[in-house]
Amino acid sequence: MIKSIGFISIAVAATAIFTPNQASAEAIPCGYCERSFEFKQAAQNFGGGDHLVYNLHSNKIERWIIPQGNPPTNPFNDQPGAGILAADGATKGSVPQGARNELQSGHEVVVLGNGTLSPRFQVNAGDFGIPGGDKTAYDVIRNDNLKTQISDAVADFETIDAITGHDFATAYMDLKGLATTYLGLRQQLKLLIKVKMSDGSYFYVEVSEAHPFGEFIDGSARTEGGQLIPETIDQVQGTWEGGATSGDMSMGGMAGHMAALGAEISYSGSGSTLVGISCGAGVCVVTMIE
Known part of the structure; x- marks a missing residue:
């Protein structure tokens, strides 16, 4: 078929349109992308290749294949549909359903998690089965066993559900449970739990893909007034x-x-x-x- 773009006519065979390996597409976050030309421009700015450009906050995603060595172009010159070549040779491709599912899960986490994939929550030691209700951050720093027990308890799903609320915990588990990740959102997912002790002192525990069982964050212990509690x-x-x-x-x-x-x-x-x-x-x- 013949596509006319501006003063250029390009012959495109529908069955010969570029079909790259979906798993190799490069994920590009774009917080300002709302319209097609903005997604395309973000892909062009990143350089040649197969790109999945996404806006996490607005839950929008497009796929653009940019030719290697593609010269700078006016991003406003066209907004082609999927599978159509632009005048500069850029192709708008089909977004894998798995990428859309991942974006949807990540978007729900962001909406329910105060606008971030790394939200912060607070819990009192002693609540929801978390040990150390009668202890202080001073005690925790000097007791590796207690430190591990608290971190493990905080990372338990039932505890996360109680701390964060069921809707957030469900969205969190949906994203965490994805078998395939196109955008890397699962890897970015991180909970920072502020654990408050009996005297008001506190510290943070991280729950993430790198630390699925919870990890005491070194250097995070503070007095009630926010002063550093030394660890060494x-x-x-x-x-x-x-x-x-x-x-x-x-x-x-x-x-x-x-x-x-x-x-x-x-x-x-x-x-x-x-x-x-x-x-x-x-x-x-x-x-x-x-």
């Missing part, structure tokens, strides 16, 4: 504000925690109210007032 003696550097000045009431265990990491602790002042802790080179001065 090398991190015992700087100044921490006590409850007397910051209202951070989970600072009570900090000096003992630092000592357990190997820091040398000395005290300034008297009383039972913590003003602050200043540390350098593994030596800490704890300031107290009445």
